[in-house]
Amino acid sequence: MIEQQIPLHTPFTASSTAADVLHDVDLTGKNVIVTGGHGRLGSEVTRALSSAGASVTVAARDPERAALALAHVDSITIEALDLTDPASIDAFVARWLGTGRALHVLVNNAAVMFGPELQLDSRGHELAFSTAHLGHFRLTRGLLPALRAAHGARVVNVTSGAARFGQIRWDDLDFATGYDPAAAYGQSKRANVLFTVELDRRYADEGIRSFATHPGVIIGPGPHSPQRAAAFRAQGLVDEDGNTIIDPEGGKKTTEQGAANLVFGAASPLLEGIGGVYLKDNDVAELDDSDYPLNAESIPSMASSAMLDADDARRLWEVSERLTTEN
Template structure:
């Protein structure tokens, strides 16, 4: 399979911050939607975008928590959204549509990781439903608001290396493994961007997926100390180990994906450390992107399945 997964030499790297990515970029008059934009990487993304002049809409499952976290930031509005509830997704999209505004930047930053076995909706596995299906339905319902030049950013993870989408058992009904389920959801995030970019590029809308880096945020709330140590995130005393990014650094790649002129004319690719990622090496090292995450045929298949499950397809 030929691939566009090759570095372009952006000049940025793993320690670049979101503010550095946006240096010299004026987002005045641009509207961004950032799911999860009130905690962790999402909060730093919201802060960086508003500092550059953008107006940011933050849909939040915990509205009061979001409003408190975003106090003091100008040019931000909070609305209600539970990505695990398709009725909530529809309601948010309808409220936004009624405002008559367009969307310039969409960053799907909300997500859950390695949760105990949980079922939502009609029995869907929670990580796949929240991380993928919720964002899939949201972007499709918001589609009329996207205009030429808009970008959609799907925040995936190096966790996609844990495994592909299990089309024969999407909901892990034949035995649940929280890491394999997380890996499937993160692979789905990449495949979503690949197919959306193919479908949307004629309208001038491009899509990207990315790994933000290893950052210790509230995303790890379902992991105990031993799991964090085994994952190399903290040492035995609980201190963050070397190689971890700060939230400001972790937010950089998604902000770069959403705004950088270096990506003009590109799309449907997976990014890491503020550049296009290379294909994953054959030695099993969890860097770069796995072929199964950027395979156009698998991306199309997942889109079809997701449309059937959610009942939504803007295309």
């Protein structure tokens, strides 16, 4: 909500890690779901929340792969979930609700890397939008009884600074008239923020608060293939020797620094009474509608009025309801 999009001036910085944010935070007795909680960023979120005492369930399309990736993390559960498959989502929801457990935190983290060619799910929806938004929309709505039962729950939707530039293609969500990978990614990330806004508006009174979190740009330490290194170099993400550039204030972060903003949204007591906002650098992001360039030296990721637009948020919710009901 735009009126709440005001920095809190927390004690954390862009360089803070997940461990810094969760210092002295006790999550014992809290149940958490992290979708894609075994990937590079997701595994650090899983590890950090589990270390703080939470009971973490990792939802993964490939549970065996997730188990291998998380072999170093104790006291977690791994469940099968394919966010592009309505039957898989509904089965996951049924299993969770069948346990009678409350859900204190849902981290909607899973996404797909966009490619040069258009990819569709089995229902004909563009894959980035299907995974990052429609799948999480269906999952979150299905888990509402468990979120209500927590009597104080949070939904964290992992977005990107690309939400600032992304547009919802209302008349062509699936890029039938021409595919652009950057536009597809931007649409999915804008959708994450708009979903956050409307989810909080609808359910804050029931104790469910929602946050959109931008982790920063995280490409990992390498080594990178020559092709990827060349692309990263053009984006200002690696140096001439192929080494990853870490510049937290400039938005280029380590995995531990990127995960910090996600666990900040999931568990920080500093966010009590707040919701429907976009977070970056472990704080509520500044609202700035200025027209900044996007280039290798500048990666603007402040909040904008457009990405938090209440009318667009309601419209997207209604469209998403229709699309997930039809399938």
